[in-house]
Structures are given as C-alpha cells and as structure tokens.
Amino acid sequence: MxxxxxxxxxxxxxxxxxxxxxxxxxxxxxxxxxxxxxxxxxxxxxxxxxxxxxxxxxxxxxxxxxxxxxxxxxxxxxxxxxxxxxxxxxxxxxxxxxxxxxxxxxxxxxxxxxxxxxxxxxxxxFPLLQGFSLSNWAEEYAKKISPEISFSKNTLELLVSYTGNNLYLLKNELEKLVAFKQQGEITQDDVNQLVKAGIQSTVFEAIEALFGGNKGKALSLLHQQLEKGEDPFYMLSMYIYQIRTLLKISSAYQDGNTSAPMIAKQTGLHPFVAQKSLSQIRNISLEKLKNIYKELEKIDFQSKTGKESLILLLDKFIASI
The missing domain is CATH 3.40.50.300 (P-loop containing nucleotide triphosphate hydrolases)
Incomplete structure (x- = not known):
C-alpha cells in the first residue's frame, strides 16, 4: 500500500x-x-x-x-x-x-x-490552518481536553491572534487555559492574563541577535526561557515556526513583494508580522534560511530518538550559525 x-x-x-x-x-x-x-x-x-x-x-x-x-x-x-x-x-x-x-x-x-x-x-x-479552520481546530482541541470548556468567537480570535497557526504553540496555550479555568467559558481576560505572546517576542529577539552575529545574546535569551521552566520542545517548535515564517517572507521578498502589505497578501501573514520581519530577512539569504530550517528539522528528529539532550542540541545549533 x-x-x-x-x-x-x-x-x-x-x-x-x-x-x-x-x-x-x-x-x-x-x-x-x-x-x-x-x-x-x-x-x-x-x-x-x-x-x-x-x-x-x-x-x-x-x-x-x-x-x-x-x-x-x-x-x-x-x-x-x-x-x-x-x-x-x-x-x-x-x-x-x-x-x-x-x-x-x-x-x-x-x-x-x-x-x-x-x-x-x-x-x-496538511496546509497551514487559517481563519475559521484554525479557530475551529482550537475549539475542538479544547473540548477534547475538557468538554466543560467553551469560548466565545471573539475570545478564540484573540487567542489565535497571539499564537498564529503554530499548532504546537496553540496546543500549549489551550492546555494552560483549560487547566486554569477547568470549566465554563474562557474569557478574553483569561487569554490576556495567561497566554504568553511574549515568548514569540523573545524568540524573535534571539534570532535577530543570531543573524546579527551576537551568539552570546541568543544563547542567553534561550536559557532565560529554559530557567523560567519552559519546555525545550516547546522552545524548539517556536524556533521552527519563526524560521518558517522568515522563509515565507524572504521568498515573497525575492519575488518582488518588497512592502509589508504586499508580503502579507502573498503569504497570508499579518501585516504587522511581515513588517517586523523585513529587517531580519534583509540580513540573511534565502538559501541560508533554508539551511537553518533543515538543521532545526534535524534537531527535531534527533531529539525524538533520545540520543542527545535537546538543550545541548539547541546550544550547538546556535553556536554553529
């Protein structure tokens, strides 16, 4: 077969x-x-x-x-x-x-x-989920964890505006929200209080430092999150998500879409994300981004075999760029 x-x-x-x-x-x-x-x-x-x-x-x-x-x-x-x-x-x-x-x-x-x-x-x-399909996936996953949980449409939209279509991140945040609420309706206040959109900012800053040649800062930012108790697998998924986003933006940029609105239209990304990432892709070639993405995929596979510590693999990855 x-x-x-x-x-x-x-x-x-x-x-x-x-x-x-x-x-x-x-x-x-x-x-x-x-x-x-x-x-x-x-x-x-x-x-x-x-x-x-x-x-x-x-x-x-x-x-x-x-x-x-x-x-x-x-x-x-x-x-x-x-x-x-x-x-x-x-x-x-x-x-x-x-x-x-x-x-x-x-x-x-x-x-x-x-x-x-x-x-x-x-x-x-398996295309990346967008719009209603993404919100629907989030609602169904939350109900799978706990049938007693519900969301309003506006709350779901707020949640996915934080996570984007990174289902690893969305899954993590849903599990946290359900554990906090246990039953009833999860509100926008709950999302604003608990969902760490800030981790995306930290990963973005770490990659910016890495592309700028500041490996020490990139390592420091990674270990700051790990010391706060972040799951290394969760951190890896965020790095993969961010590099994949940069690949889309870089590819669109090379196709002649040089403004954030044009890139957002071609890629389906939020214009704010496109604008914020433009400075990063100007400092690195599309080919280099592809190689970095392959390395992260390799780390993802190696970490699942258990042959080497994921934290050590992430440290080696940053040191090798």
Whole structure:
C-alpha cells in the first residue's frame, strides 16, 4: 500500500504519521518498521529499494517510512527510484507492504515523483490552518481536553491572534487555559492574563541577535526561557515556526513583494508580522534560511530518538550559525 502525507502543518502531519505507525505496530507486533530519513546523509535510495525487494509472498508485514525524499534527493535519482517503484508489483494495493512517503513541506508539483504519488497513493495534504479552520481546530482541541470548556468567537480570535497557526504553540496555550479555568467559558481576560505572546517576542529577539552575529545574546535569551521552566520542545517548535515564517517572507521578498502589505497578501501573514520581519530577512539569504530550517528539522528528529539532550542540541545549533 502506498501512502503520501505532505504539507507545511508539521503538527497535524506528524500526528497523522505517528498515528499510522502506532496502529501498524499494535496490529503487527512482530513485523518490521523501517525509516529512511533523506534529510540525513546516511539515508540512500539503494537501501530503500532493497527494502522493497526484500518483501515477498511469504514475508512478514512491513512498514517503510520515507522522510523528505522529494525535498532532498536530486531529480535524476528521483527518476531512477520512480522507475523501480513502477516495476514493484501491485505496490498500491499490497496489504503486507505499506510505504509512507512523508514530506515536511509543500513539494514542487511539477516533479514526476510528486505526480506519481499524487495519482497512485492514498494521499493527505496538511496546509497551514487559517481563519475559521484554525479557530475551529482550537475549539475542538479544547473540548477534547475538557468538554466543560467553551469560548466565545471573539475570545478564540484573540487567542489565535497571539499564537498564529503554530499548532504546537496553540496546543500549549489551550492546555494552560483549560487547566486554569477547568470549566465554563474562557474569557478574553483569561487569554490576556495567561497566554504568553511574549515568548514569540523573545524568540524573535534571539534570532535577530543570531543573524546579527551576537551568539552570546541568543544563547542567553534561550536559557532565560529554559530557567523560567519552559519546555525545550516547546522552545524548539517556536524556533521552527519563526524560521518558517522568515522563509515565507524572504521568498515573497525575492519575488518582488518588497512592502509589508504586499508580503502579507502573498503569504497570508499579518501585516504587522511581515513588517517586523523585513529587517531580519534583509540580513540573511534565502538559501541560508533554508539551511537553518533543515538543521532545526534535524534537531527535531534527533531529539525524538533520545540520543542527545535537546538543550545541548539547541546550544550547538546556535553556536554553529
């Protein structure tokens, strides 16, 4: 069976990927789960193709997860792998071999490999939530935590104006609000009192210091938040969110959208966010931003394996920029 998950909303796409993986493990405790992460230099297409060939009529069930193949693999190699996939017998309907292609961004739709997956695979796209969809997600998530909680429309709009469509941040703040209120209607006063829009400001300041060559200040700001008891994973999600925002703004800027209103219109970001970020993207190239984003994604993956402390990984990240 061939599955394809892709899009910029990493919270929902990773949630779906983990759900599929857990369901497979629960039903097939003794079966194999293989992961090929093409953002890592150790992953290669030969090992991936060999894992497909190792499946046969009397083999155990197998789940193969392929991470960021389209983003990281040269087009010529993609074409070669695509030819091999097309020769794999009954791949789309094989119940004993499940291959999940996962892309942590929006792939280029003109790629032959994308067209193949989009046509042949069971697919699900995860665009960033906006407007009503974002408010609706927030309300449903709060009710999942506690059915006794409610929001007015204006309160929800205020909350998402603080968090934007960063679902990691929104989830954190919803859990805090629900724990505080426990039941009844969460008010705008509750949101203003508890939601820390200030952490976004701190992360913005840290990245500004980093781009300005002041690594000491960037490290100091990070550790100030950690000493206040902030979750390192939460901090990582904020750095990822901020760099992704800068990538959108930088890309729009290179397309000729040089004013905040023009950038806001193209990207869907708030004009205030676009205006505030313009000074940062003028000090760093789009290519450099892409590399920084890849490093943060790598840290996100490494932190989940538990091989190294996330705080240490964040320190190394800041020192390496």
């Amino acid at each position: 061939l599955l394809f998950l892709y899009g910029e909303d990493l919270f929902r796409s990773k949630e779906k990927l983990n759900e599929l993986k857990q369901k497979f493990i629960e039903k097939n405790a003794s079966s194999s789960v293989l992961t090929f992460d093409f953002s890592e230099k150790t992953a290669n297409e030969r090992d991936f193709l060999e894992s497909l060939r190792a499946s046969g009529l009397f083999s155990e069930r197998k789940l193969i997860i392929v991470l960021d193949f389209l983003k990281n693999v040269p087009t010529e190699i993609q074409k070669s792998v695509l030819e091999s996939l097309k020769k794999t017998s009954n791949l789309e309907n094989d119940q004993d071999l499940i291959v999940i292609f996962y892309e942590s961004s929006e792939p280029k739709k003109n790629l032959s490999f994308f067209k193949y997956l989009h046509t042949k695979a069971k697919k699900q796209s």
